Amino acid sequence: MVSGPTVEGPCSPSETSPGLVGYRWMLRHYDNIGLLRPVAVDARSGYRYYTADQLRRLNRVIALKDLGLTLAQVQLVLDDVLDAAELRGLLRLRRAQLEAQLAADTTRLTRIEARLRAIDREGRMTTQDVVLKELPSLRVAELTAMAASYETADIGRAIRPLYPELLRRLAVAEVSLSGPSLAYYEPAGDGEKIVVHAGLEVAVSPDRARDFAVVDLPAVPAAATVIHRGPMDEVAGTLQLLAQWIEENGWRAEGYARELYVEYCADDPAAGVTELQQPVTRA
16 A cells, blocks of 8 residues: 555546546446445545555556446456456457447448438439338238339339239238238349239238239348339339449349339329338448
């Protein structure tokens, strides 16, 4: 022990000094939770006194907190409650947390840079926001048709008759809907032709006796999604925006975008609201 105890803070600042007030609050909190108790407390002033060894412990507290450990974890380390294996595990967990945080911040930085490029290119920030999210698995009743290509006009001609027919068949089978309609696509393996799937979410099991298919669409770990408002005949611009976002944010499109018809208005296509969902992987 040194010749005398050390006071909790310097005497020169006033008691209302923000730095000193914060310092005293910290030491008071450490005292309350048993992390660092003073050797003495002045009954009149409330000052706490510490030995040099205790200040070394305080420095260790500050250093461990700087690693991002909680005070409870710091106390376990300082009190030698953890053995070497447990200490390694604690620090590896903290490392994993920091790596995840760094990855998330790096992704945000990439998005900010993409927005800055868009502003430089267009003079403004787009009002259409692309959101990256997971897509749940879905069970849908569906009918399919062949489209000559992935061009909007060819897709429209192929898919429009499918929904009223599918609704008719579901009604005959007394199958109720459990969600909105959607469409998805896959190559036909014959030039530019595309297999068009018109689906309606249901909660029934597949049955070969029915005149429509019931299929389970798998969950998608990552999809870039954007809302398109208006008729699907005018979707090309929104698809282009989606493709641009995917490229500028370090992703790669996988297959074709799903179309989830949030609001389907057959009589007024301009009032339609569609979420485009493009599965993606890291480029």
